[in-house]
Amino acid sequence: MSDTTQDAGTDGRRRRTAPTKGDLRERAILDAAEQQLASAGYEGMTVATIAQAAGITRAALYFYFGSKHDVVAALVERTVTALRAEIDAAGDGATPGQAVRDGVERTARMWREHGTVMRAAVELSPAVPAIDRAWRSAVVALADTMRGVAERAGVPAGPGPRDAAAVTAALVWMTERVFYQAVVAGAGPALDDAAATLTHVWSSALGPDGREP
């Protein structure tokens, strides 16, 4: 029933001002969750272990978050906020080919730095609506940026299953999936190889103007 995330305001349980004490605990909880997400995975970590790592009790954690889902949702949202900056700065390449290379490389960097949280976002999206919203928003943000690049590269903009929007959407999902698999595989150069493959496919799909040299 708890509502933690969206409709704060009249909650009565969450504090509305932003003093220091509680905020620190909240961050500590998120940090503990991120830590254990990497080491034990979602199922492996429990509310008890998160609370313990944060130096409080289970019940105390429920003062800050309404559920285990809410904890990891907040964690994903925290990370997605960071991704947004990176995404908005993409697509500035002079040529479409340059923009594609830049977009893929930026995405690869995100997966290198925030791999565990992004992996969790992908895996928990089907189960947690809040995570789905946050993750999807990041995906459409990137898709939007790249749609502009595609149109500049000559891909028709008109509506239809072959227009720039549909094509870039498919390519962004490809990018998500391939990088996700690379992170799951865990191999060292997996991400770099994946990036190379992805730029190649992106360039091919964006037509002659997007082709790499």
Added chain:
Amino acid sequence: MSDTTQDAGTDGRRRRTAPTKGDLRERAILDAAEQQLASAGYEGMTVATIAQAAGITRAALYFYFGSKHDVVAALVERTVTALRAEIDAAGDGATPGQAVRDGVERTARMWREHGTVMRAAVELSPAVPAIDRAWRSAVVALADTMRGVAERAGVPAGPGPRDAAAVTAALVWMTERVFYQAVVAGAGPALDDAAATLTHVWSSALGPDGREP
């Protein structure tokens, strides 16, 4: 693969011969699980409800399957077995473009017919190793056939992040993800539009010989 869980052997709990009575119940359980997977989703369905729908008790279900995970894993394996036939028959197109169209259309048909189970496979792969193995086997099977098509279309075969294997792998993951999203969206023509977009991208990525007319 027809044997639901391979680690039986010295189980002492599973029957080894294959009479009729038990097999029917096993199928009834799987059918009930598939039904409820569509109506209530994985979390929404419980071992109790599955057993009830199959006309037995919880404990009786545990005579056939070791866990809830095992049930849905067996369900996925049953479906993947059906997919294999479809996959193996693909890639026979005269021209690469024809083969691509055929492969995508075949895949779309699979999603139309077995959408709920395939969706569950995607969503539960991270959590259930047996499902991950089964689903991944189907993916690499399709990737393998399409790799042949790509090489016939002129994509270099040599090792590297731009070779036919890497490119088709990325495209197959794209196909999986885009069709998955279409099924999740649930809209009627979503799958057909997705198929059109996918054939277009596939053709572009496979180079001049794979290009559509």
Added chain:
DNA sequence: CCACCAAATCTACACCGTGTCGATTTTCAA
């Protein structure tokens, strides 16, 4: 026909994780 053995099923229970409740302590500003 019956006695037996394995298959199949049931009832009852133990365990674990989540989320909630009411009471208690801490903090801090009026």
Added chain:
DNA sequence: TTGAAAATCGACACGGTGTAGATTTGGTGG
């Protein structure tokens, strides 16, 4: 300093999974 809100805690209820042991069913060889 005191009172209210913030923060924390111990204990409990609930639901779902998996297990144990006893019991019934069903077919087969004597």
